[in-house]
Amino acid sequence: MNERDTLKINNKGHLEIGGMDTVDIAKQFGTPLYVYDEKHIRVMMRAYKDALNKYYGGHGLVLYASKAFSCKAIYKIAAQENIGIDAVSGGELYTAFSAGFNPAKICLHGNNKLLSELELALDNGVGLIVVDSFREADILDSLAAKRGVNQDVLIRINPGIEAHTHAFVQTARTDSKFGFSIFDGSAENMLTYLLDKRNLTVKGFHCHIGSQIFEKQSFELATEKMLCFIADMKKIHGFETETLNMGGGFGIWYSEGDRAHAPEDYCEYVKSIIDVIKAKTAEYGLRQPFLMIEPGRSIVGEAGIMLYTVGAIKDIVGVKKYVAVDGGMFENPRYALYQSKYSALLANRADEPCTEIVTIAGKCCESGDIIAAGVALPEAESGDILAVLSTGAYHYSMASNYNRNFIPPAILVNEGKAEYIIKPQTYDDIVRNDAVPERLK
């Protein structure tokens, strides 16, 4: 899968997504606009499912990590594709429930889940909760007791591997806020603590080593560490691990620099995890665990593009040229947060050669409000439609109303049809929750 599966340049020289001309889309829905290609999302969900079927006899479940993009429609798609989801907040849970998503196929995460979030999960029968603190273990046990239920849980493990985009390192000492370390004994302590809880059943373990990772070795190494821990827990405590959740993190294509790394076939990642599981379970004499994986970015990332209208253009001669668009860090904070790289093109002149390198700026009242730097474009003019690619993951989900800008709407495109999946905000929405104390009236 690469960006070309979603996008095409048509005979008018316009960018097309999901069989629709982006210039027409911009006219119909306005800009800024999040655009999603439904087919691409489904292809990716199926790719992971197929990999589990092909290499592991279907003994597992794909959980879409909905923090990457959460709205009712995406949970509907996940349900139709027969996969589960990973949720990290009451808001994500509530959205999934509102879309009629089967709670049994939800795995709830979070290093500091709120009492109200745990209550919501238990009251609705969420399948798995990944425990990440002793305090949470106590709260969950008593909530389950009060409801007369037994809750299945996993333990969040820190396997001591920190993976980066182009490198991975093993860290003996770990300073992550997530999970329990294998090395300092806290993972084992958590297991024995939970095994004593009458209203909780430990199904197994979870780990997630990072995001936007390309190296298969990182996942292989993490799987090795987890299997070694699983073997130790069986030997020491007689604990049989039923479920192993290896998290997500599979990298995607954003810009030219990623071309050499971004995989054509995401099955390869799943296969490499499974190969290690098979080898290590045989070596240690263990049962093959039910395998969960939690891809987020790789399911929706390349399926999404952002459409903008070019406004002000400022050429600081010999220094920098800014092309300002009608969006900004309120709809995409990733450059401000991570200096993320992107590819962009003029959607209405997509067949023209790039002649200059520009910085794409937003409209927020802040110098750091940049969408992308060092972008090659034809000479942009006010009114051009600018498309930024691979914006499907961690864009809408991290958007805000900063400067009281509208969070843009999102549409889903499928075989030449486009429909809202997130409707436009209005000024009324902006002031909806404002309250004016009596004395100020």
Ligand code: LLP
């Ligand atoms: N599972 C767990 C427990 C996670 O924490 C995450 C992501 C995932 C799965 C999904 O990972 P993915 O397949 O999407 O890489 N805001 C950042 C990304 C934060 C990722 C947090 N956890 C960004 O914009 O790059």
